[in-house]
Amino acid sequence: MDSIIPLGQKNTLAEYMILSCADNRPPMLPKDLYDSWKSRMELYMQNKEIGRMILESVENSPLIWPTIEENKVTRTKKYVELSTIEKIQADCDMKATNIILQGTTLTKQERECKLYNAFDKFSHIKRESLHKYYLRFTQLINDMNIYKMKLEQFQVNTKFLNSLPPEWCKFVTDVKLVKDLHTTNYDQLDAYLEQHELHANEVRIMRESNQDPLALVANH
Known part of the structure; x- marks a missing residue:
């Protein structure tokens, strides 16, 4: 047996x-x-x-x-x-x-997987300023660059813009019309959006108070 x-x-x-x-x-x-x-x-x-x-x-x-x-x-x-x-x-x-x-190669592979996952799930934190949002995104991209992880410029820019909350919708659409996302970088996108942060915050406040945010944007 x-x-x-x-x-x-x-x-x-x-x-x-x-x-x-x-x-x-x-x-x-x-x-x-x-x-x-x-x-x-x-x-x-x-x-x-x-x-x-x-x-x-x-x-x-x-x-x-x-x-x-x-x-x-x-x-x-x-x-x-x-x-x-x-x-x-x-x-x-x-x-x-x-x-x-x-x-220890697996440690590097695990780190890369976590970074790709963090990039996929990156999003704006409620009430977070555009500057803090930009700094968090920059830190993530820098970490990925350290590991020489390949990301297309268009991919990075699109992620930066599309992860912003709804109050940024109009301004994101505007910047996509005036900037070539294949050649520009997200630093330039951030500089453009900074000019409209006050208006975006007003839209957020209007939305939270159940008023019409589109009317506010139209007035501006």
């Missing part, structure tokens, strides 16, 4: 079986399971060639490169000037760094 292994144990055994022969990529970093990731990463490193030295590079910090005096000036040795043992250690340091960076 075959022994029955709980599903969770089967998964764990499978992970370590894969890990023992995984040469192409290290285990990815589970966001809230650092201890598990640490153990798996150690096993992965030990399974690599000169794995013990790679692991020691992580645990004991990388090689402090030796120096040499040349023409009465002390400088760091070049790689070709290192001893055989020092070269091996330097190579291990590089491999350890690459393994850790590859293992």
Whole structure:
């Protein structure tokens, strides 16, 4: 009779079986399971060639490169000037760094997903000034630029305009008529809209008091 292994144990055994022969990529970093990731990463490193030295590079910090005096000036040795043992250690340091960076790639992917989601759901906060709205949008776009996330200019401008509340409707329509959203930037759109913020606020107040906002805009 075959022994029955709980599903969770089967998964764990499978992970370590894969890990023992995984040469192409290290285990990815589970966001809230650092201890598990640490153990798996150690096993992965030990399974690599000169794995013990790679692991020691992580645990004991990388090689402090030796120096040499040349023409009465002390400088760091070049790689070709290192001893055989020092070269091996330097190579291990590089491999350890690459393994850790590859293992944390998922963190970058998760961050990008969150930023795209934040962009899709970005909207105006009730009673928020145009300036604060602009600053929040700018921060989001800057964060996306850090990760070199591709967004078309038209896409950014359209999001900036269409996420404004209803009191901005007429002024958004106006700016779309006078600005080319493919070539302008949202800084220029913000500068244009700022001229009409007082009127937009008046429209909001009229709407909240159940008066006709269109009549107010027509009068202006």
